[in-house]
Amino acid sequence: MKLHGYFRSAASYRVRIALNLKGVEAAQAFHHLRRGEQRDPAYLALNPQGLVPALEMDDGSVLTQSLAIVEWLDEVFPEPPLLPGEPLLRARVRAFAVAIACDVHPVQNLKVLARLRTLGLDEAAVTDWAAWVNREGLAACEALLADGAGPFCLGAAPTLADICLVPQLGNARRFGVDVAAFPRLLRAEAACRALEAFRAAAPENQPDAE
Secondary structure (H helix, E strand, O other): OEEEEOOOOHHHHHHHHHHHHHOOOOEEEEOOHHHOHHHOHHHHHHOOOOOOOEEEOOOOOEEEOHHHHHHHHHHHOOOOOOOOOOHHHHHHHHHHHHHHHHHHHHHHOHHHHHHHHHOOOOHHHHHHHHHHHHHHHHHHHHHHOOOOOOOEOOEOOOOHHHHHHHHHHHHHHHOOOOHHHOHHHHHHHHHHHOOHHHHHHOHHHOOOOO
16 A cells, blocks of 8 residues: 655645554655646556545555545544544534535645736735635634534544644644634644654654655
8 A cells, every 4th residue: 555645735644644543554655746746647647636645555546535535444444433433423523524625725725826826926915815714714613613522623532523633733834824713623633643643644754854
């Protein structure tokens, strides 16, 4: 099994966390997004979207999209579960994860920010856009967890929600967002960062980190 990713990619970070929580080993292949290595023809043959991550199996089959990969891992390696068994709670976990992975992260990712630059926005405006996207999205996520006991996002153990939250808080900080405005999210993040699975998956601990 091989994980194709990039140390700073939030989506790759999610899959690294899930692999670590499951205790599943995967070799890593690195594609430097800022150098355009994700558009190399050999990689596009694996993932026509030219995005990371991609999980390449020993039999040559390939999974793309971080949430699909994490759910596959949860089905094939069921312990510890990353989605709760109770249907309503499972739906809440998925909703929180999708809020980040589909509504926040894609709108401030490298491709979108590069497009804003080509449309004439200066670097300050591009950064302001990314910060605004993060502030708005994380504020909604804070409200989604308002009635949760924790210490993780939605319970006493990490789930897909936490796997999405921790990388996104990292993105928010990179864009200068004052995350102190989100105490419930920070509480969940602190619980996650106490676990080796999260620490080992952090961008700064990857072999391709700069």
